[in-house]
Amino acid sequence: MNAVAATMGIERIGNMRCGVGESPVWHGGERALYWTDIPNRTLWRWDPSSGQSSSWQLPEMAGCMAMAADGGWLLAMESGLFRSTAFVPGMVAPLLRRVAKVTHAREGMRFNDGRCDRQGRFWAGTMVMDMSRAADDGQLYRYDFSDGVTPVLSSLITPNGLAFSPDGRTMYLSDSHPTRQLVWAFNYDIDTGTPSNQRVFVDMTALPGRPDGAAVDAEGCYWICGNDAGQIHRFTPAGKLDRSIAVPVAKPAMCAFGGEKLDTLYVTSIRTSDAEDPMSGAVFALQPGVQGLPEPMLKD
Template sequence: MTAYEVAVRAAASLGEGPTWDPAADRLIWVDVLGSRVHTYDPATGRRTVRTTDQHLGAAKPRTGGGLVLNLRDGVGLLDPDGTFRWLHHEPVPGRRANDAAVAPDGSLWAGTMRYDEAAGGGTLSRLTADGAVETVLPSVAVSNGIGWSPDGSRLYYVDSPTRRIDVFDLDGERAVNRRPLAEIEEGAGFPDGLTVDAEGCVWVALWDGGAVRRYTPDGDLDRVLLLPAPRTTACAFGGPDLTDLYITTARIGLDRPHPVSGSLLVVPGAGKGLPQPAFAG
């Protein structure tokens, strides 16, 4: 078993989306079905919890402060003073937000999925600061992990039921030439959230796999972190040096969840992450 620590002991139904906010030296993560945005300052131990009016898939920092939220009915902006407004409002019955990530150019790539996880019911879209929306993938099942190579030439993406981490080439703002980078074998779980490290390797959390795996840019598996919580959901590097790997977990659907299921875990000194840009809006 991997040497890990419990950064925040919690009982999140569906912990997701860890993101290091360098401007505030804190980690942001969400409980999707608990409709909560959590923050954690590892230097002081200070924590905050904010409840949203809807289920949310992700919360990311903005360049001017505050957060951009991938919510059930669209993408919204939360100002530092608590003021909320919609950037893009598009409610679809039976659909909710899932994972999202900020691209090197400051745009938000936001995923959706149906509550019943029906094939083709989800999307991946790109949103700019002025609220312009471009549909990147119009028909996915469970839109999950999103990340970019260090040089910005590649996009990594997970539609969980496919059991694959896919890679695209980036032609300007367009993602082209989709192909598999790696496939998760039967019985090892489903790929969920991911992050890319400074060496260009892809770390992916495995739902029902109790693990985080690291794949090289060529798709070779070169490291496995085994964890006691079976539903590991996402991972991100954080801390002042971006060397600590934070991992979110879930309790939903488990008859006998492990005591740390739903908590935020951390593996100190796991590697070296990339600075994550803030949303330009």
């Protein structure tokens, strides 16, 4: 296992600092990175060729998002799932329409981590925002155009780490709450979009950090942010820790592969104390030495 120093080959992009930076998505067609700042109800776009950033205010907190084949986006927000037109730099506000309403188990809930499977179905989990309650009212939902939104898994506290193997036949899901700190693997039926055979893939209670957002590389290895430990961990498909990379913030939130060759790992983070963690909330780019996979698009 190789540990990489916190400053080695890691670049901060832009000067923005998010409250909770989440759901980084590389848009290959635009050659740009998108992500959401959940508590500030803001969506960000960064163009690495020009170094320019753009942002848009949202009417609700967006926990995650996915590209759509028509050039728009699907956003999982507080009250449900919303389709948007493309986010064009210079546009004052995106055009949003709700395509699926979600009735939460209690007040004070929102969507958190999510993404599309390899077939273009969208998956996203919900959570109680007050994590001190340790309330397991969260659910994992599946959305597709024909069936709408369907709850599939329940009893989650803080669902995170959703990802799919390169062949799409394994689904990963974590629960990052301090009382759980587990990553599960599931067999995944690519024809029906049904997970089964839930099993512990990684128990992170003995490892640095809580399991947060994740990505899968072209070799099938699973990269996950170690929240509170300032590390990104890579696990083999067998669940073996392969390496850990230190980042210059305590709370990395989610990672995603991007760049023209998909060989850059982008990492968002959560803002904490300015005095203790002055770059917290920033977004970083590093070269991990492996390539990622194109992010699947929503299929209508």
